[in-house]
Amino acid sequence: MSAIPEEFLKQTARMSDEVTRPFTNSKKIYIEGSRPDIRVPMREISQAVTHSDSGVEENPPVTVYDTSGPYTDPAVKIDLLKGMPDVRTAWIEERNDTEILSGPTSAFGRQRQNAPELARLRFEHIRTPRRAQAGKNVSQMHYARQGIITPEMEYVAIRENCRLQELRQDPRYTKLLKQHPGEPWGANLPDEITPEFVRDEVARGRAIIPANINHPELEPMIIGRNFRVKINTNIGNSAVTSSIEEEVEKMVWSARWGGDTLMDLSTGKNIHETREWILRNAPMPIGTVPIYQALEKVDGKAEELTWEIFKDTLIEQAEQGVDYFTIHAGVLLRYVPLTAERLTGIVSRGGSIMAKWCLAHHQENFLYTHFDEICAIMKAYDVSFSLGDGLRPGCLADANDAAQFGELETLGELTQIAWRHDVQVMIEGPGHVPLQMVKENVDKELDDCFEAPFYTLGPLVTDIAPGYDHITSGIGAANIGWYGTAMLCYVTPKEHLGLPNKQDVRDGIITYKIAAHAADLAKGFPGVQLRDNALSKARFEFRWEDQFNLGFDPEKAREFHDQTMPKESHKVAHFCSMCGPNFCSMKITQDVRDFAAKQGVSEQEALQKGMEEKAVEFKKTGAEIYQKA
């Protein structure tokens, strides 16, 4: 422990309070699968009863998808210095197709392991890496294509359903489960997600389960158009600022608020050690952009990058447990000049690095020419491709141009190569795109890339709101998610301006939870409207605590409510702060109903019969309907 910097321990302490505090009236539950070691975490939100003249009505608990990992389970002792509990090792071992290596096989991995000056920073409990036995392929896609349903597949099936089949049998949920028909734009959303459906989607390449065999702490999740829309968050220190402990805390913070996956985009010092800390404590899939680290290894001189340096970096990171790699293999020499007349040229870091390399050597992108070798590494650890959009537009003006769409076609070609190796693939997308041009991006991706999952940044639908780009991009994200994008990469309010702090990360995540949920609702994903219905009922019945607790951010909702109505009594008040006690529309509506109910007839019938004398009676009681302020 003494090896760990003091500030880090402090940070850890702080974290367990603010970052791991359970949500009010929420309970961590685990749904067991076909075997006891498949335990899928969910969050159950309990509700208060409803009191009315007709008696007391129970409001059943609402189960929600839970990304927060063991951090919100009071039964788990969190120790960031030791790392998270192991979820998958037994599953991996029983497949009997991997071997434990004696140590890192990458040159850089060995170098970092043996550098004494790094002891201060190094995670203490590093596992020796695991790799596929010679000639074996350990990718989930490979198993799926053999017809094998892995525990990972069963796990995500249970997770996606969120107990829907169980709730459908429970009369307490009948009304809450009402949902509008969606417009899925060709997505195929089954009534129940079975392990076999998961297997089939993974086999077809229409969904991926990013799950490196060296990341056993992972709680498996799935990314695909026919599943819940997911969101990715980014963290990463840079030359300018940030530190290991900040990054680990941001990762846990991201899990708390709903991040489904996380990319470590660190570009500063000690990337290797930062990554180890993050992976050993991360319940979600971790992605990276290996070219960033490779560039550090050549002091930022793009033209000095080589296939050997890059290959060593891939192995280094794969053996740490990175679940997906962004690889900009679609930035071809012939596309680079197409960006010369753009308003903002090439804005993807990876894209510009490769473009510069191509021009410097006047050779084809080595990621493209070595793609088969890359696939060979990916399948030995089950790292998924996130084929990078190095030529994505950096502003509205450059949207949907020849460079962007040329690269997208090449990504489709690479997808087929990866699939020949049974390697999982998703495709990255823009960027900055005006609203009327968003759908074309999805349609073209589904077409050119054979329905491989689409993973987009935003897109921002306008360029003129720096400081609010979580919102400019949240609008594009909701739409592109609806049209068929499988995962949305979040954007924080600091985009284009600075590095996000914890509050920015939270704002970005909640904005993207909203976008992803809006997309699920619009597509008609089964059961997703239940939470909206439950919250709306709570709102209508002035169950303030339930309204807070059913939302994406109960703490913010409570804080806002208390700014106007601080008293505890207000939380049970049958009025809201907008109108005050004498003047609340929901109150009036309830009065109208109660009145009709008192007459023992529905308003409908009452009106049909005509209700003159009832009207008189109503006038008499009417005055009392208003509470005094």
Next chain:
Amino acid sequence: MSAIPEEFLKQTARMSDEVTRPFTNSKKIYIEGSRPDIRVPMREISQAVTHSDSGVEENPPVTVYDTSGPYTDPAVKIDLLKGMPDVRTAWIEERNDTEILSGPTSAFGRQRQNAPELARLRFEHIRTPRRAQAGKNVSQMHYARQGIITPEMEYVAIRENCRLQELRQDPRYTKLLKQHPGEPWGANLPDEITPEFVRDEVARGRAIIPANINHPELEPMIIGRNFRVKINTNIGNSAVTSSIEEEVEKMVWSARWGGDTLMDLSTGKNIHETREWILRNAPMPIGTVPIYQALEKVDGKAEELTWEIFKDTLIEQAEQGVDYFTIHAGVLLRYVPLTAERLTGIVSRGGSIMAKWCLAHHQENFLYTHFDEICAIMKAYDVSFSLGDGLRPGCLADANDAAQFGELETLGELTQIAWRHDVQVMIEGPGHVPLQMVKENVDKELDDCFEAPFYTLGPLVTDIAPGYDHITSGIGAANIGWYGTAMLCYVTPKEHLGLPNKQDVRDGIITYKIAAHAADLAKGFPGVQLRDNALSKARFEFRWEDQFNLGFDPEKAREFHDQTMPKESHKVAHFCSMCGPNFCSMKITQDVRDFAAKQGVSEQEALQKGMEEKAVEFKKTGAEIYQKA
């Protein structure tokens, strides 16, 4: 002055600093029309030059639509106690169809005028009201239908164009004016908005110019599907909290950030006096919901409301200068029972008040039965209708149901009655609607209400994010604006939870400016992409100050940037805080361009000829491309 409470004076002082401070590098300009007293305010944002190896390039100023009124004009002395400068009186008088009354003609207006205890609160320079001469109709629609182009119409034509015709002649703007074709969904967006086009749209009822003859301080604006999408903001004290000075400050604050119109939804004490303060200082159209005040007059007992009390309230407010009235005349007795089975019943305050009245008396809504008389009052002052959606859905579950759409059809019927009186009309819309059901709302409104301008709240596309409903609704707003909604009523983060403070108002407004602009871009409104292009060019060239100043909220952008990179030198740094000096994609892209430029050939040609020896040279210079951190 002594009559004014001390706190108010303090507030005024504070206001002139924070609220009226001009934006950096922005200049207030006025475009003169066909006569010297038509002076249309706009904001001109100047930009720095671009330095490159090829020399110095000028970046021309960007002119933007300006809602901030005289408050941001250093040449105007602001004195809230005296009210704003007069814009329209000469135009109104020369039409020679109005008369100055001896005083308020409403009983309530007279009563408030003569109550000595109100001296403390009363605005000191109240004008005697103006009304149409007997038998005259002073509505903009009436003039339009006579073929008359009023100064108000010319004013809005100039305002909508934002100097586009002038810029098109200026070669400095040629590249910046490039814009993607839009998808207008049937809107008719001319290349230039002429006064005649404005007249024709107003005559057809497809657009309105809310402009009460008793609100001469107004800077005219237009609301219609074929013009820029507008946003409305709401303020209003309530029984629970808030005061006159807070409301006036929120109004000025709203103008500063971009509110096009403003509704005063006050429901507490001294509504009449608050409204006078707001109107005398408001450059934008002011709307109200008269039934709120009428209800106060009967101590909140809906069943005691009468046509006479309501009529007196209409006249009271019309003579103060309110520009549009929300009137819930579409809440018919037969629709009320259709809400009984809803999850959240009736959530519109006005709707629930009228529903209760209908049930109590078992009579038809008196706003419906007296609609012709209401029209007679509206045309005597040119108050526009905002036909209220009293039965709008309060949650996703209730969206697009029989009650909502039944009322919408009745609003269409009332629109035709109003148009027979040449009274201007817009139609209010929901509310809470999932993304896939949004377009149906616009299509049905255009159809049922004969293209009368649609004015919607949000809609919220999910119910589960209390504390973030500016975002849940901003997503719906961008979409519904794109489909053809003319004005978007903003929602703040406090929606459903509490009353918005100034920060909430700012967040709500910027979110809705984003939604409205995204809709303009998506529809393809001529010239609107210019600001996006200018900001993107500034961003690409590291002109940080220009990037801040061209955004919707320069102060927030600057603040965020400074949190990561506080030094002034950073504002000219050729790198951004996300990547640091050694690692910036825009930098690399520029290097790629500069390199190609140095060769005196475009990258395209260079590559076509093949550029082996150039590549070598590039390798030599490459290392220097990166600045040291």
